[in-house]
Amino acid sequence: MTVFLEVIVSVLVVLGAIVMLIGSIGLAKFPDYFTRLHAPTKASTLGVACILIASMIFFSVKIGHVDFKELLISMFLLITAPVAAHMLAKAGLHYKVKMKDSTQNQHLAKKAYLHQNPNEK
Amino acid sequence: MLSYAILIACGLICSALALNAWRLIIGPTTPDRIIAVDTMYINSIALIILLGLYQGSASYYEGALLIALLGFVSTSAFCKYLLRGDIIE
Numbered sequence A: 001m002t003v004f005l006e007v008i009v010s011v012l013v014v015l016g017a018i019v020m021l022i023g024s025i026g027l028a029k030f031p032d033y034f035t036r037l038h039a040p041t042k043a044s045t046l047g048v049a050c051i052l053i054a055s056m057i058f059f060s061v062k063i064g065h066v067d068f069k070e071l072l073i074s075m076f077l078l079i080t081a082p083v084a085a086h087m088l089a090k091a092g093l094h095y096k097v098k099m100k101d102s103t104q105n106q107h108l109a110k111k112a113y114l115h116q117n118p119n120e121k
Numbered sequence B: 001m002l003s004y005a006i007l008i009a010c011g012l013i014c015s016a017l018a019l020n021a022w023r024l025i026i027g028p029t030t031p032d033r034i035i036a037v038d039t040m041y042i043n044s045i046a047l048i049i050l051l052g053l054y055q056g057s058a059s060y061y062e063g064a065l066l067i068a069l070l071g072f073v074s075t076s077a078f079c080k081y082l083l084r085g086d087i088i089e
Helices: A004-029 A033-063 A069-095 A106-116 B002-026 B030-055 B056-083
Strands: none
Touching: A004 A033, A004 B002, A004 B030, A033 A069, A033 B002, A033 B030, A069 A106, A069 B030, A069 B056, B002 B030, B030 B056
16 A cells, blocks of 8 residues: 555545534534534535545555445435435424524424424414 | 554544434433434444454445444434334334
8 A cells, every 4th residue: 555545545534533523513512403403414424425435445455456335335325314314304393392593494494394284273 | 654543533433422422311302312323323334434444354344334224224213203103104
């Protein structure tokens, strides 16, 4: 493994870990359920993608031919993360989680809740 | 150099896991706890990939794929439980 590739793999690994830490700090620090939902679903996907690309480069150099196995995990995560976030947002609306007054577009949340449960007023 | 980078990344991801566990414990509502569990799944995928890089063996990849699959399934099952009060209708 040449020094150049080693530097690229190291930078990708550390960058991915930093992005994941930023997402978790957002999850821990944001004041409101919907802002907390926004933080990890974006940052964690990018972080895992960085680490998986680093792993792909490392094992491709080690084996000697290009290996796309890790790409499967990143494609799966990229497809399922928005679906999971949508389901979580629906569950939060249904659960009537408290929103702060400064959270924007609250009338849209109310409208979506009434669309989900048409029987309530 | 790569081993130092992997150790630094392990430290960062472990602190991210600790933050998620904190949110899992204090989370005021149940959906907050579900987000914490979902993020813990994703962070543990990265931790397992880092272990595979550190040991230089490509066989940890299947475990990571299994964790990704089960994480998505469990998140959707939790959400269905909150939305409908039942997992399998």
